[in-house]
Amino acid sequence: MRYNHKITYYLLTYFAKWLQSRPMYKNRVLAQKISSIFYHYITIRKTEAEQNIFRAFPDKTIQLHTHILKKCYQFFTYNFIHFLAFPFSYYSASISIKNKATLDGAVSQGLGIIIITGHFGAWELVNAWCGYNDYPVVGVVHQQNNPGSDIFFKELRELSGFKHLYRKEPRDKMYKVLKEGKMLGLVSDQDAKSRGVFINFLNQPASTPKGAARFHLKSKAPMVFVTCVEQLPNKYEINFQKVLSRTNDTVKDITQRYSTMLEEIIKQHPEQYFWWHRRWKTKPV
Numbered sequence: 001m002r003y004n005h006k007i008t009y010y011l012l013t014y015f016a017k018w019l020q021s022r023p024m025y026k027n028r029v030l031a032q033k034i035s036s037i038f039y040h041y042i043t044i045r046k047t048e049a050e051q052n053i054f055r056a057f058p059d060k061t062i063q064l065h066t067h068i069l070k071k072c073y074q075f076f077t078y079n080f081i082h083f084l085a086f087p088f089s090y091y092s093a094s095i096s097i098k099n100k101a102t103l104d105g106a107v108s109q110g111l112g113i114i115i116i117t118g119h120f121g122a123w124e125l126v127n128a129w130c131g132y133n134d135y136p137v138v139g140v141v142h143q144q145n146n147p148g149s150d151i152f153f154k155e156l157r158e159l160s161g162f163k164h165l166y167r168k169e170p171r172d173k174m175y176k177v178l179k180e181g182k183m184l185g186l187v188s189d190q191d192a193k194s195r196g197v198f199i200n201f202l203n204q205p206a207s208t209p210k211g212a213a214r215f216h217l218k219s220k221a222p223m224v225f226v227t228c229v230e231q232l233p234n235k236y237e238i239n240f241q242k243v244l245s246r247t248n249d250t251v252k253d254i255t256q257r258y259s260t261m262l263e264e265i266i267k268q269h270p271e272q273y274f275w276w277h278r279r280w281k282t283k284p285v
Contacts, residue, residue, distance in 0.1 A: 001147050008148030012084075016156070019085040024092050024234055027085060031078035039073045049275040056202040057270070071271035075230070083124045087159050090128045098239040103135070106222040106242070112178030114223045116212050116243065118189035118262040119274035122228040124157070126238055130183065131160030138163040138177045139185035140211075178221045188212050188255075189262060191281045198284050199256040202263055207282040213254035216245065223254070225261045229269055 001009070019027055039046075049072070053065045082089045106113045115130075115137065117123050130137040139157075143166045144150035154164055165173055177184045188209050189201075196207035216223050223243035230236055243258045266273045 001151075005146055005148035008146050009152050010148075012149060012152045016084040016086075016152075019081060020088040022085075024082070024085070024089055027081050027089075028078055028233060031081050032074055034081075035073040035077035038077065039070060045276040048278055052275045052277075052279060053270070055204055055280065056266075058203070068270045069275070072273070072275055075271055076274065079122055079124075082122065083156070086124075086128060086156055090125065090132070090160070092234065093125070094235045095125065095129060096235075096237045097129075098237055099241060102242050103224055103240040106224050107135070107181075109222055110181055112181050112219065112221040113183045114178070114212055114215050114219075114221050115183050115185045116188055116223055116225050116258050117185070117227060118266075119187060119277060120189075120227055120262060120266060121269070121272045122230055122236055123187065125228045125236055126226050127157060127162045127185065128160040129238055131162040134161070135183055136161075136163075136181075137183040137185050138165055138174075140165050140167055140174065140187075142167055174215065175219060178215065178219045184215065184221075186212050186215075189259070189279070190277055191279055193282050196282065197252050197255050199252060199259050201259050201279070202266065204280050205284050206259070206280055207284075208255050208259060210251050210255065212258065213249075213251040216254060217249070217251070223258065225258050227262075227265050229265070229272065 046069075049069055050065065053068055057065065057068075082093075103113075117126065127137060127139060139162060141164055144153065157164065165177070174184055186209075188211065190209070192207045192209045194207070195210070197210050197213075198205045199208050200206070201208070212223065215221065223245065225241045225243050226238065228236055228238045241261060243254070243261070245254065
């Protein structure tokens with residue numbers, strides 16, 4: 001690594017250790033202060049987030065849009081701090097599991113599992129819970145441009161037993177995960193440009209990755225949609241839901257089905273969705 005990449009790695013490491021040494025209620029207070037600074041002064045992609053919330057909820061008032069965005073800043077600032085404080089923050093959290101039988105039923109088929117989620121709620125807690133509870137999950141993740149931060153986040157996630165594959169790695173490695181009976185984790189709600197399939201998402205056509213549907217159609221591995229909602233401070237619910245599959249399903253059918261499941265939970269907890277993504281950047285021709 002270059003010198004500046006090493007500095008990034010060590011700064012993140014020391015900051016994480018400092019967070020791990022503090023009670024989580026103090027970290028929440030810190031997150032509120034940091035989120036206020038970001039909301040008012042560091043406005044990277046703030047306009048995109050405002051526009052996305054308006055597009056998703058055109059019938060809501062401007063006051064409600066503003067409220068959602070402020071809460072979103074607070075939620076994701078704390079979410080990031082909570083992640084940095086692993087494993088201490090994981091063990092200090094109250095986590096309930098809904099529909100665990102759905103996950104276990106998929107495991108029992110022996111075909112591997114395609115775990116699908118979005119940039120919603122505390123998705124890193126799902127990875128940690130699966131790892132600490134001996135569910136062999138391999139997540140497909142974006143490789144950070146800075147090798148120092150990439151190594152840091154990789155090491156942090158792997159504390160629980162979670163494993164990585166990068167998006168640009170050969171697809172054969174991902175099919176191998178399923179053939180070995182493991183869980184392939186996909187965060188499947190970002191703009192996929194011209195490579196994606198257009199589905200309806202929060203009232204608009206959205207280019208969406210085809211990967212989850214293609215993996216299912218080729219491998220026949222069951223699909224499970226998962227979310228982790230923060231219900232109260234430091235109290236979370238992980239919910240596993242079966243993604244139905246029909247004989248004549250197309251890639252678009254499957255992608256629309258789980259995208260609708262994500263849409264429904266976003267409508268219930270809009271402040272826990274990552275609105276800064278340029279979700280509707282690509283337009284249908």
